[in-house]
Amino acid sequence: MSAQCLEGLTLLGLGLPEDSPARILVLADGNCSYAAALARARPELQVCATTYDPRSYVPQEHADAVAELLCEVDATEALPGNTNSWQRVVVNFPSPIGRRHVAKTRDLVRRLLARAAAALSAGGQVWLTLESSAVEAALSGGTGGGPRGSSCDLDLLDSAAEAELVLVATAPAHAPSVYKPLGSKAVGHLHILARSIDSPRCLAPTILTRDINILKRGSLEELREEVASVCAPVEVASLQLLDAHEDSWTVRLELRATCCALSRHKAKSFCDLLEEVGDRKAKKQRRPESSTTAMPTPKRRLGWNVWFHKVEPSVEDFMSLLIRPVERAEDANLLWVNAAWTSKSALPFVNHFEDPVLNKLDVALLLRGTPHIPRTFVLPEEEAPWLASCRQGDSPLWIAKPPRLGRGQQISIFRQEDADAYAAGGAKSLVVGKGSAVVSEYISPPYCIEGRKVDLRLYVLVRSVSPLQGFVHSSGGYVRFAARAYSEEDLDPQRNLTNNSINRSAGLPPPPLPDQEVCAGDNWPLHALWSHVDRQLLSCVQKVAPKLGTRQGCRPFAFLGFDVLLDAQLRPWLCEINANPTLEGRRVIDRVVDLEVIGDLLTHLEGGEVDRWEKLDVEVLAEKAVAPPSAGPQLGNAEASGQHGTTPNPL
Structure with missing residues (x-):
């Protein structure tokens, strides 16, 4: 297809031959000036225009020019005509109603593309024109870094892929040469999207990388064949083994789509399917993972609608x-x-304030100087003091995490003597990613139950920033277990990390509970160790809250997940604050806990009293928490020593 400049030919030609009787649908056309210009220039086309505005807003000469005019139509909900009946669907400069906002525009584009894709006939195309500020990152897929309001911000490629559309061409657009656009929306960029089912050639391939933890296969080649079968027609560009555990692998999967749609949601579904295949194999090889306890099926709360x-x-x-x-x-x-x-x-x-700033890097910087987190350094900025600390032998083990990844992805545990490898330029292999990491003292020895390391997931609710109102749920939460016995000699993640995404592939249950059935991959409910939760640690909310802003026109709250590690002396250490805690409910214990927490959250939002939401007097807690002396990048002191605190099952 020719990607000519839209000075007449393309906007009016639409890539169609002359005398083509094609059916053209123009969505959200305002006063229908574009549809009228198209109909006059190409009388052989059957042009139908929709507008959200009333009929009185459309000039009569524009209404007379088109074959059909539909007013007061929300193009994101219903489209005229039969499904799959339009050769072209055209959308020029979409903009949400009311104050313009990137997130609102992104959602509008996503919904418009979903409806437009459903309306296309075989070989049809969507012609979407965005403003000039939206062209710099058209192929970046929403990864960030483009100007505000750009295709990058609008997440165009991912929204298109969700609708099974792919980008096949782009071109600059100069609307005034074709029609009289309203307002300042005159110069833009055209994106031509085709149906994935028609197997078009994408303008540029979509490449997504995912790290997943799966059951160990017979060989890497066997896994590669399985992945290719699951992901087809998406290509498997590469498959890299990152870590090999006793019964599981951590692999990096790079997916590439050149003639089909690939969205983040679809990539996630591929990864979930690969993990489920491994889970089914694990059930045959080990004890059953399913519980004999019936999965609770709650009734929906009346009066609540969620988007x-x-x-x-x-x-x-x-x-x-x-x-x-x-x-x-x-x-x-x-x-x-x-x-x-x-x-x-x-x-x-x-469920968010204006700026959650709660990735690992932000939390480390916000909590600098408090006694709640171990000594932490930000690399590469604080490389020199970190290396000096390592060479002094201050801590035998360190843990490095990427600032913005979750689910245990790309976490490294290493010994202090390996710091020299970093100094020699081994950042990519020793730390993570591109050498950017949050590196902390590894709390050792940790508190263990029946030899296995544990941590706690707490749920914290922030209802107001000024004045600060925080609550912690006294029974909702989890005790998470490493899959295997803790060892400082073997730094296997399934011995030293408690992330469910890493350990569930081992197919091993936690220690038994006296009054509740537990199965492979289960957590304990929080009440088993609630007595060991130090409320002073939760005063961290006071440090985080000033970074949370509130805009007019919404009622925000923050639903946070605090990950807390206990050392051998049962002192709690804050590992992480999750701004988007996982809620799965795929296992009986998880579902029971999360249903209680979210049910109590809704009651709290309704103004009801919930005793389980324990109010935090953060100012009093902060006064009781005495920070140790610190200098430079030091963020706290780990005091655990001796043999790790292995205890029998406390229940």
Whole structure:
């Protein structure tokens, strides 16, 4: 296809031959000036235009020019005509109603593309024009770094892939040469999208990389064949073995799509399927993972409607058990999103403040100088003092984490003598990613139950920033176990990390509970170790809160997951604060706990009293917490020593 400049030919030609009787659908055309210009220039086309505005807003000469005009139509909900009946669907400069906002525009584009894709006939195309500020990162797939309002911000490629569309061509657009656009939206960039089912050639391949933990296979070649079968027609560009455990592997999977759509959601479904295949094999080889206890099936809460935006599919599935999901944010009274969101209505609650800043790097910097986290350095900025500390033998073990990844991805545990490898330029192999990492003293020895390391997941609710109002759920949460016995000699992640995503592939149950059945991959409910939770640690909320801002037009709250490690002396250490804690409910214990927590959250939002949400007097807690002296990059002191605190099952 010719990607000519849109000075007449392309916007009016639409890549169609002359005398073509093609059916053209123009969505959200305002006063229908473009559709009228197209119909006059190409009278052989059957042009239908829709507008959200009333008929009185459209000039009569524009209405007379088109074959059909549909007013007061929300193009994100319903389209005219039969499905799969339009050769071209055209959308020029889409903009949400009300104050312009990148997240709102992103959602609008996503919904428009979903409807447009359903309307296309075989070989049809969507012609989408975005403003000039939206062209610099058109092929970046929403990875960040583009200007505000760019295709990067709008996540165009991923939104298109969700609708099974792929980008086949782009071109600059100069709208005034074709019609009289409203306002300042005159110069833009055209994106031509084709149906994935038609097997078009993508303008550029989509490449996504995922790290997953799966059951060990007979060979890497066997796994590669399995992955190719699961992901087809998406290509497996590379498959790299990162870690080999006794019964599982951590692998890096790079997917590449050149003639088909590949979204982040689809990549996630591929990874989930590979993990499920491993789980089924594990069930045959080991004890059953399924529980004889019936999975609870809750009734939805009346009066609540939730709208999701870019959250994990497992979270969306779980939340939908309790709350009726809706397709439009305007119809919801609860917005569950993965980042800040401002609603034009003051009605909805939203599960984020303006700026959560709660990745590992931000938390480390915010809690500098408190006694709640171990001594921590940010690399590469604090490389020199970290190396000096290592050479002094201050800590025998260190743990490095990438600032913005979760689920135990790319975490490294190493000995102090390996610091020389970093100094010699081994950052990529010793630390993670591109050498950027948060490196902390590894708390050793940890508290263990029946020889296995544990940590705690606590749920914290922040209802207000000024004044600060925080709550901790006294029974909702988990005790998570490493799959295998703790060892400082063997730094296998399944012995030294407690992330469920790493340990569940081992197919091993936690120690037994006296009053509850536990199966492979289960957690303990938090009440088993609730007495060891030090409320002073939760005063960290006071350090984080000043970074949380509130915009007008929404009712935000923060639902946070605190990961807490106990050392051998039962002193709690804060490992991480999760701004988007995982809610899965795939296992009986998980579902029971999370249903209670989210149910209590809804009651709290309704204004009801919930005793299990224990209010935090953070100022009093902060006064009781005495920070140790620190200098330079030091963020705390680990005091555990001696043999690791292995205890029998405390229950």
